[in-house]
Amino acid sequence: MNPYNFNYTLFPGQIHFGQGKIDLLPTLLKGYSKAFIIGEKRVQPIIDRVGEVLDADRLYHFGEVIQHVPQGLVDKALAVCQAQQSDVLVALGGGSSIGLAKALALETKLPIIAVPTTYAGSEMTNIWGISTEAGKTTGRDNAVLPQHVIYDAHLTATMPKGLAATSAMNAMAHLMEAVYSHEVNPVTYQNALYGIRQLREGLTQLAQEDTLSMRTNEQIQLGAFLAGKCLCEVPMALHHKAAHVLGGTFNLEHSHVHTVLQAYVLEYQWPHLSQEVQQDFQAALAHDYPPQALQELAKANGAP
Structure with missing residues (x-):
């Protein structure tokens, strides 16, 4: 880019x-x-x-x-x-x-x-x-x-922890695919990385507090707003195509499909991403191997 x-x-x-x-x-x-x-x-x-x-x-x-x-x-x-x-x-x-x-x-x-x-x-x-x-x-x-x-x-604020977690992971999937979208631009790219940081920090707090506090809620909501914005601005890729086909065909819960799939999709994409994009993912998710970070965030919050 x-x-x-x-x-x-x-x-x-x-x-x-x-x-x-x-x-x-x-x-x-x-x-x-x-x-x-x-x-x-x-x-x-x-x-x-x-x-x-x-x-x-x-x-x-x-x-x-x-x-x-x-x-x-x-x-x-x-x-x-x-x-x-x-x-x-x-x-x-x-x-x-x-x-x-x-x-x-x-x-x-x-x-x-x-x-x-x-x-x-x-x-x-x-x-x-x-x-x-x-x-x-x-x-x-x-x-x-x-x-x-x-x-x-x-x-x-009244969302149960489980719903908050899977809904936030759904938003995370939008941000993940915006980062490596084939039509990405620097504005969407930076918004996506900022959104990932907001969701990662919010989901980490959600796991530690075991309830959705107002501060955590606001942080995740900001990340989700940016996720929707990015979703509108650039085309999505493999993850979203797979999620919509599986969800629509088998009537699966939408956010659960996103939560389960995204770590595996990022792992598949990982070797094909540039070093710069890999490093930005690592910084945003505060983890050496971002696919694992996604699984850990979901698991810590009891999500599938």
């Missing part, structure tokens, strides 16, 4: 990062007539808070969320969204909620406001995915890129 000769795409979107940022949601929705809010039943208290500021009739909660975004669910949600005459989509939850919002935006071209409650990273990308009996189809379209993303540490 030549740091003085590169192409870099700057994607639109506004990030609201910090504790209490969820309070901005009513303000972001004021310009719309009716919000179609996608999220599991557990997010109802958040929706109720928004309804206290806005007229509750301007909010519709679609509570059915399924991993890998099956086409049948997309069709069902689309019919309800059109019947409600919604003019904005709000994804409130993890990657499955955000994925469904993207599938609807692909069809309707409605704007998305994303409020992630895990470290999935999908909220920062223009990547969509829909599953059928034949498998999972993915693609890129700027119509599915959220216009606003709210990162509020209070919304991820």
